[in-house]
Amino acid sequence: MxxxxxxxxAVALSALTLLPAVARAGVVVAQGLGLPPDxxxxxxxxxxxxHETLIFIGIMFAIMVAWMVTACLxxxxxxxxEYAHTTPRGQKLLVAIVGVLVLxxxxxxxxxxxxxxDTFWNFEAADQAKDVxxxxxxxxxxxxxxxYAGPDGRFNTADDIVTLNDFRVPxxxxxxxxxxxxxxxHSFYLPNFRVKQDAMPxxxxxxxxxxxxxxxxxxxxxxxxxxxxxxMRALLTVLPKEAYDRWAAEASAxxxxxxxxxxxxxxWGWDWKDPKPVEGDVPRAAEQAxxxxxGKEG
Amino acid sequence: xxxxxxxxxxxxxxxxxxxxxDHKVIAKQFLWAGLLFLLFGGTLAMMIRWQWAYPxxxxxxxxxxxxxxxxxxxxxxxxxxxxxxxxxIMIFFAxxxxxxxxxxxxxxxxxxxxxxxxxxxxxxxxxxxFLVSQGLMxxxxxxxxxxxxxxxxxxxxxxxxxxxxxxxxxxxxxxxFVTGVSTIMxxxxxxxxxxxxxAPGMTYMRMPLTVWGLWLTSILNILFVPxxxxxxxxxxxxxxxxxxxxxxxxxxxxGGGDPLVFQHLFWIFGHPEVYILILPxxxxxxxxxxxxxxxxxxxxxxxxxxxxxxTLLSAVVYGHHMYVTGMSPLLGKGxxxxxxxxxxxxxxxxxxxxxxxxxxxxRLEPPMLFALGTVFVxxxxxxxxxxxxxxxxxLYLHDTxxxxxxxxxxxxxxxxxxxxxxxxxxxxxxxxxxxxxxxGYAHFWLSTVFITLVFTGQLVAGYSGQQRRLxxxxxxxxxxxxxxxxxxxxxxxxxxxxxxxxxxxxxxxSMFLGEKAAENPWxxxxxxxxxxxxxxxxxxxxxxxxLRGPHELSDPEVIRSLGRDWIGQAExxxxxxxxxxxxxxxxxxxx
Ligand SMILES: [Cu+2]
Ligand SMILES: [Cu+2]
Numbered sequence: 001m002x003x004x005x006x007x008x009x010a011v012a013l014s015a016l017t018l019l020p021a022v023a024r025a026g027v028v029v030a031q032g033l034g035l036p037p038d039x040x041x042x043x044x045x046x047x048x049x050x051h052e053t054l055i056f057i058g059i060m061f062a063i064m065v066a067w068m069v070t071a072c073l074x075x076x077x078x079x080x081x082e083y084a085h086t087t088p089r090g091q092k093l094l095v096a097i098v099g100v101l102v103l104x105x106x107x108x109x110x111x112x113x114x115x116x117x118d119t120f121w122n123f124e125a126a127d128q129a130k131d132v133x134x135x136x137x138x139x140x141x142x143x144x145x146x147x148y149a150g151p152d153g154r155f156n157t158a159d160d161i162v163t164l165n166d167f168r169v170p171x172x173x174x175x176x177x178x179x180x181x182x183x184x185x186h187s188f189y190l191p192n193f194r195v196k197q198d199a200m201p202x203x204x205x206x207x208x209x210x211x212x213x214x215x216x217x218x219x220x221x222x223x224x225x226x227x228x229x230x231x232m233r234a235l236l237t238v239l240p241k242e243a244y245d246r247w248a249a250e251a252s253a254x255x256x257x258x259x260x261x262x263x264x265x266x267x268w269g270w271d272w273k274d275p276k277p278v279e280g281d282v283p284r285a286a287e288q289a290x291x292x293x294x295g296k297e298g
Numbered sequence: 299x300x301x302x303x304x305x306x307x308x309x310x311x312x313x314x315x316x317x318x319x320d321h322k323v324i325a326k327q328f329l330w331a332g333l334l335f336l337l338f339g340g341t342l343a344m345m346i347r348w349q350w351a352y353p354x355x356x357x358x359x360x361x362x363x364x365x366x367x368x369x370x371x372x373x374x375x376x377x378x379x380x381x382x383x384x385x386x387i388m389i390f391f392a393x394x395x396x397x398x399x400x401x402x403x404x405x406x407x408x409x410x411x412x413x414x415x416x417x418x419x420x421x422x423x424x425x426x427x428f429l430v431s432q433g434l435m436x437x438x439x440x441x442x443x444x445x446x447x448x449x450x451x452x453x454x455x456x457x458x459x460x461x462x463x464x465x466x467x468x469x470x471x472x473x474x475f476v477t478g479v480s481t482i483m484x485x486x487x488x489x490x491x492x493x494x495x496x497a498p499g500m501t502y503m504r505m506p507l508t509v510w511g512l513w514l515t516s517i518l519n520i521l522f523v524p525x526x527x528x529x530x531x532x533x534x535x536x537x538x539x540x541x542x543x544x545x546x547x548x549x550x551x552x553g554g555g556d557p558l559v560f561q562h563l564f565w566i567f568g569h570p571e572v573y574i575l576i577l578p579x580x581x582x583x584x585x586x587x588x589x590x591x592x593x594x595x596x597x598x599x600x601x602x603x604x605x606x607x608x609t610l611l612s613a614v615v616y617g618h619h620m621y622v623t624g625m626s627p628l629l630g631k632g633x634x635x636x637x638x639x640x641x642x643x644x645x646x647x648x649x650x651x652x653x654x655x656x657x658x659x660x661r662l663e664p665p666m667l668f669a670l671g672t673v674f675v676x677x678x679x680x681x682x683x684x685x686x687x688x689x690x691x692x693l694y695l696h697d698t699x700x701x702x703x704x705x706x707x708x709x710x711x712x713x714x715x716x717x718x719x720x721x722x723x724x725x726x727x728x729x730x731x732x733x734x735x736x737x738g739y740a741h742f743w744l745s746t747v748f749i750t751l752v753f754t755g756q757l758v759a760g761y762s763g764q765q766r767r768l769x770x771x772x773x774x775x776x777x778x779x780x781x782x783x784x785x786x787x788x789x790x791x792x793x794x795x796x797x798x799x800x801x802x803x804x805x806x807x808s809m810f811l812g813e814k815a816a817e818n819p820w821x822x823x824x825x826x827x828x829x830x831x832x833x834x835x836x837x838x839x840x841x842x843x844x845l846r847g848p849h850e851l852s853d854p855e856v857i858r859s860l861g862r863d864w865i866g867q868a869e870x871x872x873x874x875x876x877x878x879x880x881x882x883x884x885x886x887x888x889x
């Protein structure tokens with residue numbers, strides 16, 4: 001007994017000495033941690049859900065800890081335990097707590113479903129927007145290639161703009177991306193726009209977002225893709241509309257001048273996929289994916 | 299019922315301690331093998347943490363020993379091998395053998411009143427097959443092109459012979475296949491033993507919840523490890539014989555296969571695996587919380603059905619690991635629906651635990667503290683799962699450190715602390731000696747505090763956007779400011795690692811210095827404590843006749859007639875006539 005008490009004291013003391021460390025960590029945490037700035041039109045929907053969930057689980061966790069601590073502190077060795085396999089009050093509590101959790105889950109679930117249908121999976125609406133910017137992305141170890149259709153609106157033609165790790169988009173217009181990989185699986189990750197989509201060899205995946213704030217933003221790879229996974233970084237620059245148009249016209253003219261019809265490897269683009277999929281149908285790109293390219297130049 | 303036939307007690311050293319058929323010896327073999335690999339896996343984790351705190355700086359102690367070629371620093375090429383081997387080792391070669399191999403073997407026969415497993419030879423083979431798989435893992439480290447490096451998920455095409463060439467990856471995939479064979483052998487054994495060899499009167503609804511958890515886990519193992527096995531086998535064919543089951547895109551010659559199919563096969567196994575690792579822990583928690591609160595486990599049947607429901611649902615939620623792979627929205631919605639549903643039985647269990655410790659007579663012994671610690675980290679881990687189950691939040695959080703923090707809290711921390719709870723609890727039975735309690739308290743507080751800080755640190759990094767598996771996260775501008783958090787997380791990780799010295803010392807030294815353990819030091823009624831510590835070769839001199847459930851604590855009638863707050867499952871009250879089958883009417887709420 002006394003031995004145990006002494007041990008507890010020792011442990012409490014060592015826990016106290018830890019406090020400064022914990023406090024220091026708290027300070028570090030306070031220094032600008034949290035979600036990266038949101039530069040998109042719809043990111044706030046995800047942020048809102050995240051904050052809501054955070055508050056909810058914070059409350060649940062606090063209740064749980066308070067319950068555990070109270071139960072252990074007020075009814076120690078001296079208290080005579082209650083002999084019951086279930087109690088009416090306990091069952092009511094069980095139903096109530098599980099009920100609250102289910103309701104909260106359901107609320108988040110429905111909100112998310114609505115957001116997915118309405119926004120993040122609504123490729124059709126993005127595609128129909130007059131000012132939509134369509135980009136084809138070819139991921140390979142360890143870089144992101146982007147292809148814009150150019151003035152003719154068709155991919156894999158002489159006026160395509162092709163860039164490496166350099167994405168430019170206009171402010172306030174939906175950006176619709178179709179993406180594939182030529183080697184291993186990568187994941188196209190835009191932290192400031194709250195979206196992410198795997199680039200799968202043999203498949204064309206899609207994502208869209210609408211950038212609202214001008215500036216330079218980072219694109220990362222989120223799926224382990226080999227030795228230099230950590231370096232698979234690209235930049236996305238959001239430009240004012242006029243600046244973007246100027247850039248696009250210039251870049252397209254440049255690539256038309258440098259076009260080499262025989263350079264098959266460079267023509268990795270594909271015909272733009274119909275934005276309106278039948279549910280359950282995943283567009284396949286196996287036929288179009290370039291076979292001759294070996295993605296190991298990185 | 300006839301006595302279960304028992305193999306004669308072996309006389310030679312080799313048959314007794316090495317090629318033993320005795321479930322108690324095999325359990326200890328699994329325990330040692332698992333603890334050893336836990337140390338390996340933990341050491342690898344420390345190297346990762348070092349790299350994140352001090353990128354490219356020479357690793358102290360280990361660097362000069364293992365990485366002399368690079369001046370002691372971790373290179374980009376070495377780094378994926380470290381986290382891949384860390385994950386594989388921890389999941390398949392540390393937690394699995396400890397929770398399932400050791401506790402399953404030790405507790406199932408003792409707790410259901412059997413003299414041994416149903417198939418003792420298969421049991422022995424299961425351990426030796428497991429040892430072969432561990433050997434293959436070790437061998438993978440010494441291959442010319444390095445160890446396996448495609449991540450523990452081993453996604454093709456990265457895991458094919460072009461993406462990750464060399465024998466390291468091949469041997470690791472082979473090791474998983476072989477360890478799967480071992481797991482299935484063990485699983486068949488556990489499932490059969492529980493069905494066939496329960497002592498008379500040990501109905502399903504009188505089984506300790508530890509046994510329930512282990513039994514359901516074994517069923518999941520038998521069902522889903524073969525799926526992993528087939529995925530692994532096809533991957534081996536791709537690697538070794540040039541087939542293209544999982545290769546597509548430019549790397550494929552003539553058509554090719556589909557890398558997404560592998561992910562389906564992997565997660566059909568992989569999600570149940572989460573429950574495979576947590577169900578035994580849940581079962582142990584249910585029992586220990588009741589024992590040390592000196593109260594019956596609250597709503598026993600509810601806990602049983604909740605665990606059964608989790609088992610049934612576990613195979614239809616796996617798609618939440620694949621929300622961003624580009625699978626069809628319809629499929630995604632289905633998986634999200636099931637994922638939200640599977641949280642209900644887990645919540646029921648949780649509330650049952652809290653109600654079990656309410657109005658008790660709490661004894662904060664080391665096993666109880668570790669059980670409470672498990673509830674704490676599992677609560678945190680389970681709640682953070684909500685972010686990842688809901689699709690639109692997963693769009694942002696998928697494949698970030700948030701996921702890493704989440705599953706390290708649920709799978710790693712919870713099963714680690716539950717394993718420790720189990721070790722502190724059954725140690726006196728296993729080794730016939732008591733562990734030192736003072737060291738136990740210190741070990742608990744330090745471990746729980748540090749483990750929580752480590753993995754909440756990872757949650758914070760992921761919340762701020764840091765992807766997982768980055769050799770050097772600070773290549774990214776938007777992650778620059780996370781160096782501080784990552785360093786602190788690393789310090790806590792190092793502290794957690796070195797805290798375990800307390801345990802290693804206590805575990806080893808108590809075998810020689812510990813006080814001799816009594817038959818029933820915790821004063822509980824399950825059958826494992828109704829036999830000497832350590833139990834004789836045949837476990838029970840007389841096969842017990844079970845009369846009641848596992849948690850009959852603080853029954854006023856028992857206190858009145860026996861003068862103590864517990865009664866054995868096979869112990870008759872002075873005025874009670876032992877009957878094997880529960881008489882429904884008389885049983886009332888007691889079963
Ligand atoms: Cu990548
Ligand atoms: Cu899962």
